[in-house]
Amino acid sequence: MDYTPKNKHDKQKMFDVLGIKSEEDLFDSIPVESRAKPLNVSGGHTEQELLEHFKNIAAKNKTLVSFRGAGIYDHYIPSLVGEITSRSEFWTAYTPYQAEASQGTLQAIFEYQSMICALTGMDVSNASLYDGATAAAEAALLALRVSGRKKILVSSGLNPEYIKTLKTYLQNFDAKIVLLDLSPNGTVEKATVDASSDGDTAAVIVQSPNYFGIVEDMQGLSETAKEKNALFTAVVNPVSLGVFQAPGEYGADIAVGEGQPLGIPLSAGGATFGFMAVRKGLEWKMPGRIVGQTTDKNGKRGFVLTLQSREQHIRREKATSNICTNASLNALAACVYMSGWGNGGFKKLAETNISKASYAFGKIKNIDGFKAKFEHSVFFNEFVIETAKDIKKINKALIKNAFLGPLDLSGSGKQFKNCMLFCVTEQRTKGEIDKLVEILAKV
Amino acid sequence: MEKLLNELSSQSGFAYDIKCDVEADFSIPENLKRKSDLGLPGIAENDLLRHFTNLSRKNYALSTVFYPLGSCTMKYNPLINERIAKYDAFNSIHPCQPAETMQGILEIMHGLEKDLCEISGMDNFSLQPAAGAHGEFTGLLIIAAHFRSIKQKRTKIIVPDSAHGTNPASAAFAGFEIVPLKSEPDGSIDVSKLKEVLTNEVAAIMLTVPNTLGVFESKMREIAKAVHENGSLLYYDGANLNALMGFARPGDLGFDVMHINLHKTFSTPHGGGGPGSGPVGVKSFLERFLPVPRVEKKNKKYVLNYKKTKSIGAVKSFFGNFPVILRAYAYIKALGGNGLKNASAQAVLNANYMLAKFKDKINVPAGTRCMHEFVLSPKAALGGGVRTLDVAKRLLDYGYYAPTVYFPLIVEEAVMIEPTETESKETLDKFIETLNKIILEESVNEPQKVKDAPSNTPVTRLNEVEAARNPILKWKNR
Numbered sequence: 001m002d003y004t005p006k007n008k009h010d011k012q013k014m015f016d017v018l019g020i021k022s023e024e025d026l027f028d029s030i031p032v033e034s035r036a037k038p039l040n041v042s043g044g045h046t047e048q049e050l051l052e053h054f055k056n057i058a059a060k061n062k063t064l065v066s067f068r069g070a071g072i073y074d075h076y077i078p079s080l081v082g083e084i085t086s087r088s089e090f091w092t093a094y095t096p097y098q099a100e101a102s103q104g105t106l107q108a109i110f111e112y113q114s115m116i117c118a119l120t121g122m123d124v125s126n127a128s129l130y131d132g133a134t135a136a137a138e139a140a141l142l143a144l145r146v147s148g149r150k151k152i153l154v155s156s157g158l159n160p161e162y163i164k165t166l167k168t169y170l171q172n173f174d175a176k177i178v179l180l181d182l183s184p185n186g187t188v189e190k191a192t193v194d195a196s197s198d199g200d201t202a203a204v205i206v207q208s209p210n211y212f213g214i215v216e217d218m219q220g221l222s223e224t225a226k227e228k229n230a231l232f233t234a235v236v237n238p239v240s241l242g243v244f245q246a247p248g249e250y251g252a253d254i255a256v257g258e259g260q261p262l263g264i265p266l267s268a269g270g271a272t273f274g275f276m277a278v279r280k281g282l283e284w285k286m287p288g289r290i291v292g293q294t295t296d297k298n299g300k301r302g303f304v305l306t307l308q309s310r311e312q313h314i315r316r317e318k319a320t321s322n323i324c325t326n327a328s329l330n331a332l333a334a335c336v337y338m339s340g341w342g343n344g345g346f347k348k349l350a351e352t353n354i355s356k357a358s359y360a361f362g363k364i365k366n367i368d369g370f371k372a373k374f375e376h377s378v379f380f381n382e383f384v385i386e387t388a389k390d391i392k393k394i395n396k397a398l399i400k401n402a403f404l405g406p407l408d409l410s411g412s413g414k415q416f417k418n419c420m421l422f423c424v425t426e427q428r429t430k431g432e433i434d435k436l437v438e439i440l441a442k443v
Numbered sequence: 444m445e446k447l448l449n450e451l452s453s454q455s456g457f458a459y460d461i462k463c464d465v466e467a468d469f470s471i472p473e474n475l476k477r478k479s480d481l482g483l484p485g486i487a488e489n490d491l492l493r494h495f496t497n498l499s500r501k502n503y504a505l506s507t508v509f510y511p512l513g514s515c516t517m518k519y520n521p522l523i524n525e526r527i528a529k530y531d532a533f534n535s536i537h538p539c540q541p542a543e544t545m546q547g548i549l550e551i552m553h554g555l556e557k558d559l560c561e562i563s564g565m566d567n568f569s570l571q572p573a574a575g576a577h578g579e580f581t582g583l584l585i586i587a588a589h590f591r592s593i594k595q596k597r598t599k600i601i602v603p604d605s606a607h608g609t610n611p612a613s614a615a616f617a618g619f620e621i622v623p624l625k626s627e628p629d630g631s632i633d634v635s636k637l638k639e640v641l642t643n644e645v646a647a648i649m650l651t652v653p654n655t656l657g658v659f660e661s662k663m664r665e666i667a668k669a670v671h672e673n674g675s676l677l678y679y680d681g682a683n684l685n686a687l688m689g690f691a692r693p694g695d696l697g698f699d700v701m702h703i704n705l706h707k708t709f710s711t712p713h714g715g716g717g718p719g720s721g722p723v724g725v726k727s728f729l730e731r732f733l734p735v736p737r738v739e740k741k742n743k744k745y746v747l748n749y750k751k752t753k754s755i756g757a758v759k760s761f762f763g764n765f766p767v768i769l770r771a772y773a774y775i776k777a778l779g780g781n782g783l784k785n786a787s788a789q790a791v792l793n794a795n796y797m798l799a800k801f802k803d804k805i806n807v808p809a810g811t812r813c814m815h816e817f818v819l820s821p822k823a824a825l826g827g828g829v830r831t832l833d834v835a836k837r838l839l840d841y842g843y844y845a846p847t848v849y850f851p852l853i854v855e856e857a858v859m860i861e862p863t864e865t866e867s868k869e870t871l872d873k874f875i876e877t878l879n880k881i882i883l884e885e886s887v888n889e890p891q892k893v894k895d896a897p898s899n900t901p902v903t904r905l906n907e908v909e910a911a912r913n914p915i916l917k918w919k920n921r
Contacts (some may be wrong), residue, residue, distance in 0.1 A: 001866045002518050003710075004789040010868040014796045023788035026795050026812065032577045038690045041558050043779025047821035050687050058532035058546035066537050071760060073536070078452035078459045080495075081486055088506035092520055095716035097512075097847075099907070100900040101839045104502035105715040107855040109846050114917035119484030124916050127716070130573035133760040161760040168734075168756035172587050172618025238450050246475050249890055258760075268548050269538025269761030270573070271718035283914065284614040288715065294910035297895070301444055302902035306910040312612035313850070316460070317602075317621045317785075322612035327705065328715030336495060342485030349461055358467035358723055361779030362858050369533070378475055399544065430464045 009391060032049045039320040044063060046176030063431055064404035065402065067360075069161045069382050069423030070211070072269050073261045075239065076427055077337070081263045081360065091329055095289075098303040099298075102212040104253045105328065106303035109291045112335035117240045119338070120255040121248020122277035126288035128331040129323065132258025135274030136205060136235055138168055138287045138321060139254045141233040142278075144175055145320070146285050151176050151201045155188045158235060162413070175202075179254035182415065186214045186384070191222045197228040202255075204228075207235035207243070212409075212421065213382030215240075226251065237264055240380040242350025247277075254278050263331050263337030272344075273327035273334065284310060287321030287349045290443070312416045349371030350427060357424040369411065370440065373419050384409065384416070389422050394443050401439055403432075444892060449918045450483035451729065500868040502715075503844045509870050513816045513847035513859025516707035516792075517687045521777065521891065524710070524770040533769060538761040540551020542746050548765060549745030552738045554868050556722075559703060562775075562783065563684070564723030567734040567794040575682060577758060578702025578721025579613035579649075584755045585675055585700055585725060585732040586647050587617060592732075597646035597675070601637070605630040605656065605672060605851045607682060610649045619646065626853060630656035630811035634665045641673045646897050651680040652687075652696065655851040655859070659686075659811035667697025676700060676825040684708045685863070686791055686815035688783025699726050709771035715840050720767035734758050789864035790815040796810065797862055800875045804883060808854050816861035821882050827890020831856040832883050835898035836904060842878045 005011075021025065021347070027035075045053065066074040085091065089104060096102030096109075109127045116125035129135045140152045152170070155165060156179050169176060177198055181187045188206055197204065204225040208216035216376060218234060225232040231253040239261045247255035260272035278286055293307030312319040321383035341349060361383045365372040373384035391408045398405035424433065448593045449717055479534060486494070496764045503510070504853065510517040527533075536545050556568040572578040583600065592599045600614040608644050622640050631654060641648075648670055653659045659665065670677050679701035685708045687693075693701050706719035707710050713719070725733060735754045736747040741921055745835040747762075791814050804819045821831060835858075837844035847859040862871055897903060 001521075001777040002785050003521060003777075004785060005865075006866040007867065008826035011792070011793050014792055014868060017799050018795055023792045026791045027602040029661050029662070029812070029814075030691045031664070034663065034691050034696055036687075036690055038694065039561055039689050039780030039783060041561050041775060041780040041783060043776040044782055045776055045779075047777075050523055050527065050777060052532070052772060053776065054527045057547045057550055058530045060545075060550060061532045062537050062540070063532055063535045064537070064540065064544065064545040066539055069541055070539055072538055074535075076461075076497055079493060081906075082456055083492065084499070087496065087499040087523075089504045090503045091525075091712045093715045094505075094510070094512060094515055094517060095503045096712040098839060098845050099502070099905045100897050100902055101503035101844055102501075102837065103714075103901045104498040104500065107445060107447070107498055107501070109715075114449070115483060117917045130718075131759050133757070134573070136576075137799050140887050153812040155873075159760075161757065164757040165759055168584065168758055169585065173611065174462045184474070189548040199878075210543075217474070219474060227470065241477065243471065243477060244475055245488070246479060249477065249479055257724075265534040266546065267534055268536045268765040270759070271720075271764035271766050273718070273762075290465060290916060292530075292917040294906045294911040296902040296906070300902055301666050302905045304905050304907050304910045306907065306914060306916075308911070313608040315612070316608050317611035317615040319608070319615075322576040322580055322609050322616045323574070324576045324609050325704075325713075325717040325719040327573070327714075328716035328719045329622060329712075330718060334567050336491070339484055340488065340491055341483060341812075342454060342457035343481040345459060345461065345486075346481055346483055348463075352461055352463045354469050354471075355467045356465055358469040361547065362467065370488075377813065378471060390739065395541075399541070404540055405546075407539055426461055426463075433465070 003395060004244060028078040029413065039195060039286055053146060063094050065425060066404040067422050068404045068407050070407045070421060071161060071258060072266055072329050073425055074266060074427050075261050075425055076400055077263050077265065078340060080340060081333050081336045085329055085333045090332060096305060103302060106291050108332050108335050110303050112331045113291060114279050115338040116275050119238055119279045121246035122255050123280040125275065125282040126286055126290050127425060128326045128328060129273045129274035129276055129288055130327060131272045133162040134189045135256035135276050136162045137166045137169035137339050138276065139233045143286055147198045147231065147280065148200040149202035152214060153178050153180055153196055153201055153204045154207040155180050156182050158207045158212045170379060178297060186377060187210050187216050190220045193221055193224045197230055201228055201230040203231045203233050205233040206234060209237055209240055209380040212384050213379040215244055215380060218245060222250045222252060237380060239350055242346045245334060246433040249385045257328065259334050262334035264333055267333065271330060273330040274400065278290040283307060288323050288326055356426060356428055357381045357383060357405060361422045364440060367441050382421055384419050384421055387442055397443050398440055403436060422427060447918060448484040451490060454487050456487035457485050458488035460626055479511060501639060507872055508844055509866060510841055510844040511846045511860045511862050512844060513861040514682055516861060516863055518710055518863035519865035520710055520712040521774060524773045527773050528770055530767050546745055549738050551769055551772050552762065553740060555768055558752055558775050559722055559724060562688055563701060563724050564692030565701060566727040567730045568722050568724045570722045570768050571758055572721040572723055573631055573759055573764050574717060574719040575702060575704040575721045576609040576613055578723045579609055580616050580733060580749045581723045581758050582678055582700040583614055583617035583619065585729055588732040588755050589729055590646055599635035599642055599644045599646060601645055601648040603632060605654055605853050606651060607680065610680060628782060629655035630660050630851065631658055631660055632666055634662050634669060637666060638669055641669060645673065645675045647676040649678040649680055653681055653683050653814035656809040656818045657816040658809050659814055663696050674722060682707060683815065686787060689786040690787055705767055705771040711767045711770040717762045718767055720764045763778045777866060786864045793862040793864060793866060797871055797875055798861060804879060816859060818854050819858040820856055820860060823854040824882050826887035829890050829893045831858055833893045833896060836837040837881045837893045838896040840899040841867035
């Protein structure tokens with residue numbers, strides 16, 4: 001199958017118009033010595049063969065009942081989300097350059113921006129970035145641009161994938177990343193931010209709930225950052241905002257995060273999307289596409305890509321970012337996801353995550369050989385448990401029962417020796433949690 | 444006019460509900476609680492379904508119209524790939540699962556890397572970058588790391604003025620200084636002009652082949668020789684790879700680093716602007732700088748290797764945009780080596796056929812033959828003060844998406860057309876007839892009609908100036 005037209009008569013007519021004998025004649029401009037040998041690429045399969053082939057490959061993956069999060073979360077995805085994103089009018093369109101012929105995508109993204117602003121309490125959202133990690137890196141670059149300063153303070157509670165990405169993004173810049181240690185409570189202390197920041201600090205980046213599940217005192221940290229005139233950047237789980245303080249409430253300058261919890265499947269960690277929202281005044285420095293409302297010649301409301309003079313296709317090397325293609329279809333999925341809960345439902349969703357995680361936390365910490373790492377911390381849907389038992393063995397036992405167990409935190413530094421990170425979302429049933437506890441008790 | 448969600452919402456309904464089957468005590472300190480209203484709409488599923496379905500009908504899409512958007516390769520997105528991508532055993536895999544429980548995912552990534560190497564002539568690929576520009580950025584970081592490792596201070600990247608805007612933006616983003624290079628009227632590179640700017644500070648030159656005017660760089664060997672003799676590297680922008688599959692390989696042409704847009708050449712859907720995927724390929728001497736993790740095969744098992752000390756690091760979380768990678772791999776397995784070559788052959792045939800039908804009437808700055816796309820400059824043919832933008836808008840009235848316009852920047856009033864291989868002669872003929880009619884007849888006889896276009900679309904010409912002057916970037920009454 002190669003999806004090309006098969007009408008030989010038509011092809012001959014085209015050859016006649018061009019005065020050629022075959023398509024090969026059109027490749028004259030490629031010197032003979034530069035021509036490729038026949039490609040050694042297997043394929044040429046029919047649809048049925050492909051289905052069979054990929055079914056066999058898919059069977060080599062194991063779908064597991066997940067008690068693991070660490071940045072990618074197993075949330076329920078309502079049927080409506082898949083129905084809308086499966087509409088070919090959305091998924092086969094491209095970037096809405098011709099606004100008049102792209103009002104569907106443009107209005108949906110405008111609604112997406114509106115709801116990201118609503119959730120985060122921020123003033124302006126862009127149309128999406130690649131993922132949470134690149135969104136955090138872009139936030140750091142934005143802060144460097146705006147402040148003209150050189151130092152980025154980063155909480156050690158930021159997802160390690162994000163820290164890695166941030167380091168990669170900044171490796172050729174005259175900028176310094178300073179990691180802020182966590183206190184014995186697993187949180188960033190105001191005093192740590194205060195002691196590490198100075199007149200050269202462009203941004204303070206703090207994740208809440210942090211990588212270890214703990215909700216940070218963002219209000220206090222934000223105030224401390226402001227005292228130093230640094231941009232306070234909040235990395236947040238959007239679902240947690242149904243219950244916890246929003247970045248806009250504690251005066252964040254930039255809010256970013258991983259959008260995957262908003263209706264995107266796990267998909268081995270990608271494709272997801274990243275969101276970014278800023279306070280008023282920073283929109284002209286923001287990376288990525290932005291949709292704005294305007295009117296047509298008859299005064300009718302419509303939507304266009306706007307503030308485009310920030311972007312690479314206009315500004316080239318002076319653009320605020322090189323981003324072009326972003327993650328539009330996933331932003332659409334998030335738009336449909338956010339629109340269907342209502343205020344009460346979204347709050348209930350967040351509370352259900354806390355309830356189920358609390359239920360599991362209460363049970364697990366009381367098993368012999370397990371204890372809470374941070375007994376009195378406030379968490380959303382993840383928590384750390386310390387154990388004297390072999391974590392690898394625990395996870396093997398769980399896999400045997402088709403459970404994906406907690407993340408082994410032995411790679412997260414001395415503070416987390418013998419620790420593991422559990423995640424319990426609204427997806428996990430009481431039965432599954434009880435079963436988890438039962439298996440853990442037996443290891 | 445489709446209402447906005449906040450106008451539909453009376454907070455009287457909702458589409459999704461949830462039950463909690465456990466009882467647990469938890470208390471949240473007041474200072475951590477959200478105080479402000481969530482500000483989300485409350486709408487029943489029935490109404491939401493109508494809302495979003497009606498919105499979808501306001502889009503022109505590849506599934507409804509011909510989409511000759513130059514440089515974007517809007518080829519048919521096979522449905523079988525969508526079906527495969529919806530398999531639960533691909534969708535429900537957590538990235539932190541043990542490698543032995545996601546052998547299928549890793550097999551596909553490994554397989555695609557191998558096929559991309561064969562198609563492009565490069566030695567290794569990383570599938571981590573999430574889009575073309577992200578791939579460019581990754582490739583440029585690799586170039587920077589290479590020169591750091593051999594202790595050479597090279598701070599500049601040469602970018603022709605015919606290049607995509609992402610090239611200079613990515614180079615600046617990677618910390619380089621840009622040296623613009625004036626290209627010839629057909630977008631090609633004059634080797635002597637290149638040599639003038641090729642100093643020992645130049646790390647690399649970024650080239651698009653065929654270039655953005657649809658012309659193959661015939662002096663490629665000389666360019667590669669000059670660049671390499673200068674100790675610099677050659678970067679290949681894969682945006683136009685659809686012209687070359689099975690005919691020429693960037694690796695054989697002398698390129699050291701490249702990216703591929705899977706959402707262009709390898710048929711994955713554009714999704715209204717992503718998610719895409721921009722794998723980066725390198726010659727073996729640069730392999731150690733590729734992003735981590737690397738997918739490797741050991742004792743018949745696939746593993747993830749994070750221990751690459753020279754790697755530039757990670758450019759995003761985890762492995763890459765897997766669902767896009769999967770679709771591209773399914774596409775390659777549908778076509779095979781011969782099918783890929785036939786795709787490029789037909790893409791070039793379609794473009795040349797269209798060009799032949801325009802060339803006697805409308806100015807073509809790059810000559811009468813092209814590769815997979817071509818650029819018209821209709822300035823002289825247009826009457827009545829009609830501009831290219833008006834022509835683009837008028838095409839919407841006839842049920843076509845518009846070609847790329849005003850790019851490349853070196854062509855006045857540019858109209859850039861890329862038909863791709865999946866369109867029939869019949870479709871091309873109708874489009875040719877329409878575009879000729881707008882430019883040669885309507886602009887002369889009824890210029891106002893063209894300037895007032897579009898009129899058959901869900902909205903008429905939108906005021907972009909007003910949108911930027913008084914930005915309204917979210918619902919007003921929230």
